[in-house]
Amino acid sequence: MKKSQSAPSMEPENPSGGEVLHPTQKFPQGLFAETVRQAPIAIAITDSKANIVYVNKAFTEITGYAPNESIGCNQSMLSDRRTPRKVYEELWSKLEEQIPWQGLLLNRHHDGHPYLADLTIAPILNLQGETTHYIGMHRDITEVYQLQQQVVDQKLLIETVVDSMPVATLLLDEADCIVLDNQAYKKMDSDLGLREPSKMFMQILREEMGKEWDILKEKNLGFRNREVRYDRGGRHGPRWFSCSGTWFSRDSGGVDAFFKQTSRTYLLLTLDDVTQQKKNEGEIRFNALKALMAEEEKIQSLRETLLGAMHHIQGPINLLNAAKTLLERRGEERQNPALLDILEQILAAGEESLDRLKQCIPETDEIASSMVNLNQILHECIVLLTQRLLAAGVVIDWQPTPILPSIMGQENLLRAMFKHVMENAIDAMNQSGVQKRELRISTWPDEETVHVCIEDTGPGIPENLHVKVFEPFFSTKSGGGRRHSGMGLTMVQEVINQHLGLIRFDPTYRQGCRVHIQLQTHAQQNSGKRPYAYG
Numbered sequence: 346m347k348k349s350q351s352a353p354s355m356e357p358e359n360p361s362g363g364e365v366l367h368p369t370q371k372f373p374q375g376l377f378a379e380t381v382r383q384a385p386i387a388i389a390i391t392d393s394k395a396n397i398v399y400v401n402k403a404f405t406e407i408t409g410y411a412p413n414e415s416i417g418c419n420q421s422m423l424s425d426r427r428t429p430r431k432v433y434e435e436l437w438s439k440l441e442e443q444i445p446w447q448g449l450l451l452n453r454h455h456d457g458h459p460y461l462a463d464l465t466i467a468p469i470l471n472l473q474g475e476t477t478h479y480i481g482m483h484r485d486i487t488e489v490y491q492l493q494q495q496v497v498d499q500k501l502l503i504e505t506v507v508d509s510m511p512v513a514t515l516l517l518d519e520a521d522c523i524v525l526d527n528q529a530y531k532k533m534d535s536d537l538g539l540r541e542p543s544k545m546f547m548q549i550l551r552e553e554m555g556k557e558w559d560i561l562k563e564k565n566l567g568f569r570n571r572e573v574r575y576d577r578g579g580r581h582g583p584r585w586f587s588c589s590g591t592w593f594s595r596d597s598g599g600v601d602a603f604f605k606q607t608s609r610t611y612l613l614l615t616l617d618d619v620t621q622q623k624k625n626e627g628e629i630r631f632n633a634l635k636a637l638m639a640e641e642e643k644i645q646s647l648r649e650t651l652l653g654a655m656h657h658i659q660g661p662i663n664l665l666n667a668a669k670t671l672l673e674r675r676g677e678e679r680q681n682p683a684l685l686d687i688l689e690q691i692l693a694a695g696e697e698s699l700d701r702l703k704q705c706i707p708e709t710d711e712i713a714s715s716m717v718n719l720n721q722i723l724h725e726c727i728v729l730l731t732q733r734l735l736a737a738g739v740v741i742d743w744q745p746t747p748i749l750p751s752i753m754g755q756e757n758l759l760r761a762m763f764k765h766v767m768e769n770a771i772d773a774m775n776q777s778g779v780q781k782r783e784l785r786i787s788t789w790p791d792e793e794t795v796h797v798c799i800e801d802t803g804p805g806i807p808e809n810l811h812v813k814v815f816e817p818f819f820s821t822k823s824g825g826g827r828r829h830s831g832m833g834l835t836m837v838q839e840v841i842n843q844h845l846g847l848i849r850f851d852p853t854y855r856q857g858c859r860v861h862i863q864l865q866t867h868a869q870q871n872s873g874k875r876p877y878a879y880g
Contacts, residue, residue, distance in 0.1 A: 389481045390469075395420040398478070407485050409455025420481065423462075425453040436466065443468045443476060449486075460487045513616040519609060521547055530616070537584065537747075538577055546616060549573055549748045550588060562610065567591035572619070576720040576745040583724060585623040590614045631728060637757070644707045651706050655699055662695040716751040717759060719795055719864070723786055726764045730771065737775045737782060744787040750866045752795055754844050762840040766799055766860055769834070773803030773858060793866045802857040811850045 381388055387404040391397050397415050405411055408423060415422070428451045439446040445467035452462045464483040468476040504525065507514050513530035515523050523543060533542045550571060551558050561568060567590050575584045594608040669688045672681065727734075727741060734741060767784065774782040785800040806814060815838045841848045844864055851859040 384482075387483050389415070389420065391420050391479045391481065393476055393478065395479065407460075407483070408452070414455070423450075423452045425451040425459045427451050427459075440466060440468055440476075440479065443470065450483075452483075460485045461490050462486070513618070515543055515614050515616075517543065517547070517612045517614060519611075524611065533616070537575060538581075542616075543614070545575075545748060546573060546586070546588060546614070550590075552750065562592050562612075565592045565594060565610070573748070574718055574721060575747050576724070576749070577747055578744045583620075583623075583720070584618065585620045587617040587619045588614065589617070631725070634725065634760075635729065647707060651702050655702050658695060658699060658702070662692060662699070665692050665695070714753050714755055717754045717756050718749060718751055719759070719797060720745045720749050720788055722756065722760050723763055723788065723797065726760060726767055727786070729764060730767055733768070733771055734784070737771050739771055739774055739782045739784050742783060742785040744785070746787075746789045749788055750790050750795060752844070752864050752866055754864070758840045758843065762837050763797070763799075765834075765837055766862075770799060770801035770803065770858065770860075773805075774801050776804060779803055790866070795864050795866060797862040797864070798859065799862070800854070800857060800859045805854070805858045806850055808850075808852050811852065 381399075382401050384401060385403055387407040388399075388401045389397050389404055390399040396417065396419050398417075400410075400412055400415050404415070408415070410422075432448065432450065436446045436448070445465060447463075447465045450462050450464050451459055453459050462483040463486045464481060466479055466481045469478040469480055471477050507525065508527045510527055511529060513527065513533055515526040515530050518524055521544065530542070534540065537545075539545060550568075550573070553571065554561075554568065557568075569589045571588045573586045573588055575586065577584070591613045592610055593613070594610045596606045596608055665688055669685065669692065672685055672688070723745070724743070727743065767786075770784055773779075774784070779802065781802045783802050785798075787798045789796050815834050838848065841862065841864075846862065846864040848860065848862045851861055
């Protein structure tokens with residue numbers, strides 16, 4: 346290598362050329378030279394052929410080459426030879442156009458170890474605009490790059506682990522925006538028919554947890570195994586998800602928080618699809634439910650039979666009481682003591698019979714109220730009535746609101762009530778002359794009320810009977826060899842009253858019969874007010 350005889354002077358030929366100093370400011374002699382010499386960044390000046398003519402102190406510290414080992418050598422002496430050729434081609438292309446180039450090169454230290462250099466090279470022009478020299482400034486960013494790569498690798502590792510998890514997992518910021526999610530969550534978009542399932546889950550979890558949500562968030566705690574039921578309706582069965590979440594806070598990474606740290610709160614939410622587990626549990630539950638409801642129906646049938654018998658016995662007793670009263674009001678000369686005695690004996694026997702029948706009526710067990718999902722109750726009723734629906738040729742149109750607020754109620758009573766309403770609809774459509782047989786069931790929430798609408802395509806109920814059908818022992822059913830006690834809708838009304846709800850027939854519906862039932866959500870039930878009857 347041919348070395349130059351001496352380093353050129355760093356004094357500017359024309360200190361005032363290009364830079365205009367303030368008239369009152371005296372420029373110190375040799376300031377430019379000292380600035381370059383003491384700069385904490387490696388600086389090398391080369392001639393037009395990239396031969397080094399000057400290096401500063403930082404250049405020696407970063408590269409390990411002393412001035413006498415580098416001056417006169419070509420700048421390429423620093424290359425590790427592993428930088429792609431196209432990088433150098435781009436570098437020289439820019440310099441030939443007299444455009445500064447900035448980029449990363451892999452250099453080799455004097456002791457042989459490679460390091461990554463963040464390099465800026467700019468051409469130095471003479472008064473004629475010709476390139477006479479180049480100035481190169483670089484710094485060793487190996488440690489910074491390695492730290493960046495560690496962050497990238499860790500991020501990639503975390504994303505890979507999260508992405509491979511079979512449970513839908515997502516990270517949400519304070520605005521409920523998704524920061525990170527995995528493939529299992531993305532698959533839920535199509536499975537549930539929702540564009541952003543997270544919003545639906547967040548809404549229902551907030552509603553169900555209430556104040557507990559804010560308390561756990563404030564303390565950076567979490568919740569576990571909160572079950573959410575999603576009813577898409579139609580041919581889609583219900584889906585169940587076990588939801589767990591954990592809040593945590595991290596310092597903000599924005600530049601505005603460089604000196605004053607601010608924290609952000611995140612929620613790590615997992616949505617475990619437990620539908621199959623629920624189906625297995627449902628099969629066991631369904632078999633037990635059929636046995637339970639069969640027993641309850643027998644008891645209810647016995648109750649209705651006994652109440653009907655008492656009703657029929659009470660009629661003659663009332664007549665005998667009236668006859669006895671008339672005889673007692675006659676004068677003594679017109680009274681028939683023997684007849685009065687017989688009437689009293691008959692009345693006593695009748696009252697005794699009524700008391701015995703009353704004692705035979707099965708008592709209803711007091712059942713504690715619990716949180717009830719009406720979508721689940723209605724779906725179970727549909728399953729329980731599947732055989733009857735198929736036998737009658739009835740098509741079911743099931744249109745639930747996917748997420749329905751729970752109500753506080755007695756599950757068994759509500760199930761029996763809805764089942765009876767559906768059975769009435771099936772019986773109505775099973776009559777001769779009914780061509781279209783369709784049972785439509787829909788649910789929706791309205792403020793603090795849950796609505797259930799059951800429509801059938803049967804002959805309907807005359808408007809003048811919309812109230813009378815709820816009276817004891819009144820029935821519109823006839824024929825078919827079946828005897829009807831007329832206590833079914835009375836029982837339905839009783840259950841509705843117990844739950845502070847409303848039931849009515851829609852007088853404007855002309856395609857059959859539409860039953861509209863309103864029940865209060867848990868919050869509204871606590872107020873003790875009945876829901877408003879919408880027209």
